[in-house]
Amino acid sequence: MPLERFKRIRSVPPESGFTLLEMIVVVAITGILVALSGWGFFTLKNKVTQRNLVSEISSALASGKMRALSRQINVVFFFDTTSNGGYYELDDLSTAQNLNTSTALSVVAGSFAPQSPNYGLPTGYSTRIVASNVASGSPFIASTTSWVNTTMAAIPFPYPYSGISVDTSAGCTFCTAGKGAFAFRPDGNVVFGTSAAVAVGGALVLGEAGQTNQSNRRAIFVTLNGHVGSATQ
Numbered sequence: 049m050p051l052e053r054f055k056r057i058r059s060v061p062p063e064s065g066f067t068l069l070e071m072i073v074v075v076a077i078t079g080i081l082v083a084l085s086g087w088g089f090f091t092l093k094n095k096v097t098q099r100n101l102v103s104e105i106s107s108a109l110a111s112g113k114m115r116a117l118s119r120q121i122n123v124v125f126f127f128d129t130t131s132n133g134g135y136y137e138l139d140d141l142s143t144a145q146n147l148n149t150s151t152a153l154s155v156v157a158g159s160f161a162p163q164s165p166n167y168g169l170p171t172g173y174s175t176r177i178v179a180s181n182v183a184s185g186s187p188f189i190a191s192t193t194s195w196v197n198t199t200m201a202a203i204p205f206p207y208p209y210s211g212i213s214v215d216t217s218a219g220c221t222f223c224t225a226g227k228g229a230f231a232f233r234p235d236g237n238v239v240f241g242t243s244a245a246v247a248v249g250g251a252l253v254l255g256e257a258g259q260t261n262q263s264n265r266r267a268i269f270v271t272l273n274g275h276v277g278s279a280t281q
Contacts, residue, residue, distance in 0.1 A: 101134070101183055102254055102266045102278065108137050108179055109268070109276045115139070115178075116232035122147045123232045124175065126160045127252065129188035129219030130226040136162060138175040140231070147173065148233050153241025157229040187254045189265060190226070192217045194253040195281070196265075206279050209269045211248035222250040236274040246272065 112123040122140035124147050127133070138156075140147040147153060152173075161168030167175060193202035194216040204210040212221060219226035222240045229241040230250060240246045249271035256264060265281040 104181055113232045113274050117236050120234040126229045128227050131186050133186040134182035137179040139178055141174040147231055153229045157227050157241045189253040189255045190217055190219050212251045216253050220252040238272050238274050
């Protein structure tokens with residue numbers, strides 16, 4: 049018989065698989081990628097929230113002014129810049145149309161409570177909520193230097209809003225303890241609910257919710273003559 053029949057040698061392939069070190073490296077890299085993607089999603093979500101809220105508030109302000117002019121009523125905007133804050137738009141339904149003074153609007157700023165009877169307002173104040181938006185995690189920037197340059201140094205708001213203070217430490221330039229209100233009157237002009245003198249108008253500055261030292265800021269302006277504008281850093 050041929051000798052080859054008795055000398056068949058079966059080749060054994062080398063063992064394959066991952067070493068413990070290789071598995072540790074893969075797990076570590078996967079963990080880093082997951083962490084980075086999670087942070088990226090969180091940042092993107094905050095940016096979208098900020099932009100959507102700015103766009104919605106600007107549109108509501110413009111339509112609110114037009115409704116005040118067309119219906120000859122006071123249209124009030126209440127802002128809550130605290131945690132999970134947002135805005136409420138209200139029509140003044142009272143026969144006297146009494147929500148058009150700084151004193152009356154300061155009462156709205158201090159007392160408005162959407163879940164309470166008559167929204168927490170005193171007797172004689174008759175309103176209806178037209179629109180609202182409550183943000184998850186307040187994107188409003190409360191700072192004495194709400195508008196800054198690339199080195200985070202305070203600078204004025206752009207023209208024609210440079211006369212408005214950049215101090216939003218109370219939540220906005222017309223806020224007290226994080227809450228503020230103003231109204232478009234039937235003539236289109238604006239009254240702010242604050243005892244402090246308002247020279248040009250008011251401003252709110254929004255950032256990415258939960259972020260502090262940031263350069264991506266958006267401001268909304270409302271002037272005494274009813275002009276609505278915005279700016280982006």
